[in-house]
Amino acid sequence: MAFPGSDRKLVLLTGAASGxxxxxxxxxxxxxCDLFIIDRDGPGLEETKKRAEALGATVKTHQIDLSEPAAVLEEMQPIIDQFEIDYLVNDAGLGFARTTEQTTLAEWDLTFNVNITATFLFCKMVLPQMLARGAGAIVNVASAGAIVGLKNRVAYCASKAAVVGLTRCIAADHATQGIRINAIAPGTVGSEWIEKILSDVPDPVATRKMMEARQLDGKMGTPEEIAEGINFLLSPAARFVNGSVFVMDGGLTAV
Ligand SMILES: NC(=O)c1ccc[n+]([C@@H]2O[C@H](COP(=O)([O-])OP(=O)(O)OC[C@H]3O[C@@H](n4cnc5c(N)ncnc54)[C@H](O)[C@@H]3O)[C@@H](O)[C@H]2O)c1
Structure with missing residues (x-):
């Protein structure tokens, strides 16, 4: 199990540097759990490592930009093969505030490379060892934008809908082989991501109000609330949950 010599479960998580x-x-x-954490943001990774170690975990970090699929596969597969990964969380993601006309091909490709192709690749790299052991659980972080269309988020919503499709297909292929895979679909969550968006718009106060109003009770979620959902989906308590889209959106998609 896990890192050599450890009896703790090992989680491989992308997008570990924030939020x-x-x-x-x-x-x-x-x-x-112990952690094998991946992100392009080196200082952010180190901060997560420091906080996790203070709680008693063994942590390995790997800094990599996930926007180059061939390089990701070549660099990561030999490293992943050194460890027994119990849980995989594909969380790294990005988005551009653009309509179809405004979205460049480069922005479309970047969004898809990080949000869906990297998710596919990490599933592809980790699944063989999970299937060989007949055990493992995966959570892919999608979005409420995979379920409903959001304004100005064309490439983002399309890529997150693809994450849901990938998740369902992997569940369909491997449900009888001891692994489970689910997507989680957060609504607007007050992470560093939202702060970045707000720092980049002409009227941050009005934009924040609009984002808060999308949740039925007028409040954004917290990263800790979504973490709770991911923990549940990975846990044995979710044995009967497979191929699902677990919506945690404060009701954004309910109306
Ligand atoms: N915050 C929200 O409102 C919200 C809502 C729905 C879904 N999500 C999804 O949740 C996930 C996490 O988002 P967050 O809100 O914590 O944002 P965040 O910006 O705090 O975290 C995203 C992480 O992904 C990493 N990342 C981005 N591009 C990368 C690349 N090319 N290579 C390697 N790492 C890269 C970033 O460095 C960052 O650490 C994303 O997939 C996002 O789409 C967020």
Whole structure:
């Protein structure tokens, strides 16, 4: 199990340097997991590592830009093969505030490379060892934007809908082989991501109000709330949950 010589469960998590990814790392460490964490943001990764180690985890970091699929496969597969991964969380993601006309091909490709192709690749790299052991659980972080269309988020919503499709197909292919895979679809979550968006718009106060109003109770979610959902989906308590889209959106998609 896990890192050589350890009897703790090992989680491989992408997008660990901030927001939902970091909160999920710390939540899973509280469950007794060790971490193999990946992000392009080196200082952010080190901060997550420091916080997780303070809680007793063994942590390995790997800094990599996930936007180059061939390089990701070549660089990561030999490293992944050194460890026994119990849980995989594909959390790394990005988005551009653009309509179809405004979206460049480069922005479309970047969004798809990180949000869906990297998710596919990490599933592809980790699944063989999970299937060989007949055990493992995967959570892919999608979005409420995979379920409903959001304004100005064309490439983002399309890529997250693809994450849901990938998740369902992997569940269909491997449900009888001891692994489970689910997607989680957060609504608007007050992470570093949202702060970045707000720092880049002409009227941040009005934009924040609009984002908050999308949730039925007028409040954004927190990274810790989404981490709770991811922890549940990975846990044995979710044995009967497979190929699902677990919506945690404060009611954004309910109306
Ligand atoms: N915050 C929200 O409102 C919200 C809502 C729905 C879904 N999500 C999804 O949740 C996930 C986490 O988002 P967050 O809100 O925590 O945002 P965040 O910006 O805090 O975290 C995203 C992480 O992904 C990493 N990342 C981005 N591009 C990368 C690349 N090319 N290579 C390697 N790492 C890369 C970033 O460095 C960052 O650490 C994303 O997939 C996002 O689409 C977020």
């Amino acid at each position: 939902i990814g970091r909160a999920t790392c710390l939540r899973l460490v509280a469950e007794g």
